[in-house]
Amino acid sequence: xxxxxxxxxxxxxxxxxxxxxxxxxxxxxxxxxxxxxxxxxxxxxxxxxxxxxxxxxxxxxxxxxxxxxxxxxxxxxxxxxxxxxxxxxxxxxxxxxxxxxxxxxxxxxxxxxxxxxxxxxxxxxxxxxxxxxxxxxxxxxxxxxxxxxxxxx
Numbered sequence: 655x656x657x658x659x660x661x662x663x664x665x666x667x668x669x670x671x672x673x674x675x676x677x678x679x680x681x682x683x684x685x686x687x688x689x690x691x692x693x694x695x696x697x698x699x700x701x702x703x704x705x706x707x708x709x710x711x712x713x714x715x716x717x718x719x720x721x722x723x724x725x726x727x728x729x730x731x732x733x734x735x736x737x738x739x740x741x742x743x744x745x746x747x748x749x750x751x752x753x754x755x756x757x758x759x760x761x762x763x764x765x766x767x768x769x770x771x772x773x774x775x776x777x778x779x780x781x782x783x784x785x786x787x788x789x790x791x792x793x794x795x796x797x798x799x800x801x802x803x804x805x806x807x
Contacts, residue, residue: 785792
């Protein structure tokens with residue numbers, strides 16, 4: 655059964671594709687070796703940490719990070735004020751945020767109420783048009799609905 659002359663075309667195609675892929679990898683590997691030969695010296699890097707500065711403090715530029723300075727000033731100002739003042743500030747901020755949220759919820763509610771009213775009016779006008787267009791059909795439907803409702807009571 656392992657007769658090589660009777661291999662299916664799919665198996666032969668698979669073997670050919672695998673052979674092509676292997677040669678492609680060799681070309682890629684050769685190209686990489688030509689570009690980056692093994693004889694290149696290993697690069698040596700060092701990592702510095704921000705534990706100390708090499709320049710004296712008076713030579714450092716304070717204009718590099720103005721936002722950091724502002725944040726530090728705000729933190730220092732909070733530390734200088736009593737805790738009750740800070741708590742009152744937080745309460746005021748929360749109240750104003752609650753007011754904004756309430757306004758936005760009221761706007762959304764009024765918008766959805768307007769949309770609902772519009773949809774109800776549209777459905778009502780469609781029903782009125784259909785009743786006027788086909789009054790006998792509407793009368794029969796109403797009688798059927800009344801009969802079903804009466805049977806369920």
